[in-house]
Amino acid sequence: MQFALTEEQALIQDTARRFAESELAPHAAAMEAADGRARYLAGLKQLAELGFMGLNVDPEFGGTGAGVVAFSVAVTEIARACAATAVAMSVNNLVGEVIQSIGSDAQKRRYIEPLCNGTHPCGSFCLSEAGAGSDPSRMSTRAARDGDGWVLNGTKMWISSAEYAGFFVVWAVTDPNAPPGKGISCFLVDADNPGVTIGRAEHKMGQRASSTNPVVLEDCRVGADAMLGQENAGFRIAVGELTGGRIGIGSLALGVGGAAIDFARRYVTEREQFGQRIADFQGIQFTLADTYTNLEAARLLVLHAAWLKENGQPYMKAASMAKLFASEKANRACYDALQLMGGAGYTEEYPLERYARDVRVTTIYEGTSEIQRVIIARELLKEVS
């Protein structure tokens, strides 16, 4: 057993923390505003310069090669300041990893380095559809053969970073006669493809600095070399390779929850009521005790899942447990922290209301809590049958 970070991991954590505190936190509120996009994109560019967009990607393709634990601790630190920035960072890292893992040599050279060095602010996954959220196997976006290449038609929903992504990883049905999930393939589609239209951004409760849009594919032509992985094997990427994203979102939730309760902890030592610091009321103390205990347990689950992945061991169950627990406990932490601050927590004077809005989606995206439980139960039962 070894619970300490390596020197490199600690250095990355420290770098992420200092960057988050000095460059992101002061602007996090402003980045949410209508005119905040430039500042948001500048932050992403800086993260790329720090090497944070390819932490688990080989240096050969422009990544940092620091591993999954380093990725996890860095996402947590960035999320403490700005969840909207952290989610783009998490997704970018995963896009790079997926292409590195199953892409052709040409695809790796073409897409990974520009993503890691900030040429592309983001890469995006296009999986969900209006009628296919938790159950992506029922997607209806079609890819039909067109000479050597393919032509894609359909509408994808909830596409993070769509407005400033350099390219999209798109799942589409290539064999409509196959059973659900057996006839889906994966494609790399450039954002400047004339068949790609970005729809109106969703008005979201939280993580508002980051855009989330429908992506419409209308007679979108791509060459044969755009296919990522094997034909009709795309669904396995969605349910396999994307598992790593759960570690990213678990790490992100942990950061938001931790920032919220840290803020409230300082506040309760300063605020006085009934002639004493409110921190001297046991009702307040026990909330702190429970929240920090929950988040510490979440941290261990998240880091353990990251460690399993880093060491090439099965991590599907661990990643789902980590994502489920961290996101649920981080939600609780944010709401409890806001409560500790009373009316002050409810105002925009303090970041608590933003934390509470930003954390809410962590039990929904990257697989809802309910889906994580389905996966965990399935893995548990598989082990004994």
Next chain:
Amino acid sequence: MNFDIPAELAAYLQELDDFIEREIKPLEATDDNIRFFDHRREHARTDWDNGGRPREEWEALLAEARRRADAAGHFRYAFPKAFGGRDGTNLGMAIIREHLASRGLGLHCDLQNEHAIVANNIGLLLMLEYGSEAQKEAWVEPLATGQGFMAFGITEPDHGSDATHMETTAVRDGDGWRINGEKTWNTGIHTAPADLIFARTSGKAGDGDGITAFIVPTDSPGFRLEELLWTFNMPTDHGHITLRDVRVPDSAIFGGEGRGLQVVQHFFNENRIRQAASSLGAAQFCINEAVAYARERKPFGKPLASNQGIQFPLVELQTQCEMLRALVHKTAWMMDTYGAFSVSDKVSMCNYWGNRLCCEAADRAMQVHGGMGYSRHKPFEHIYRHHRRYRITEGAEEIQMRRVAGYMFGFMKQRAPKGVRD
């Protein structure tokens, strides 16, 4: 809307309290009978060398308390006037059961034995509803006085929650029936003269129809008590029995051939709401005791009660008690007004919440009392252990939730649970 407890009921609770002080407390205080309730209770009640069954002197004491309650006109409260009762309502029973349990352990109400000075005599109510004339002739009087008792044999070793999949069968044999199978958790079987055995007589596993109830004398050839199952809370009167070619006449059928499940469902709704009310009362007792102790105990020179860490968990419990009380009253009132099957979902809600709440309240009372709470000098460990059982028997929590879900999502019919015709 009117949330007052009916005046006659409030007056009756006072009458019951007076009776307890006058006739029950003195009985507890004589002949060291308090050993059945103080720290010695489990040992005093359990005949360890005789299969762990209740000691005879314990059951005799309970019977004496029931005799006194019957003589004073309380025992038969829930029964029809024609049988010496007061036509008690479900609401009345819920309020009385809660009140008796909220007084804590005592000879006035011992839930472990389903004993109280106001009988929860579901057996009699079922007999009046479903019994043939001959059955009523034989059973109404002993059931009404509380001196006779019929055990209930539906659960099997391999079929608990899925009772409709029972494997016990009864087949026609000349002018009667031949029963084969085994049953478990037949409570009270160690002294019961008869066991109400549920057996499949037609249809297939899972069907609501085709299960028949038979009144089977426990001394029938082929009827055998294999063992009493030792439990979390001793003594045990929960028997595992086997039936090998047990013959009964046609007249042993109770509630109609193939209609046994209706008897069960009736039993469940009436019993579950009373169980919920008892759990609520016991929960309130635990909270009251914890509050009193927290005000009295002074570690670090100030009352325990001044700590919010002590206050808030008790506040949560008290809040839940208030909410549950409102739902129990409403549900019992609806059963009285619209029929026992009108609110099966709410009965289930009351039941699983009440039992869970009582366990949490007993656990919290133990925690507030510290080491003494854990000792048998306080009643909480007994209350916890008994109500832990309620989270499983009378339909496990999961079965209660399944029933609520059944009505919520349209898988079951409110007015007609499985086996009950509209």
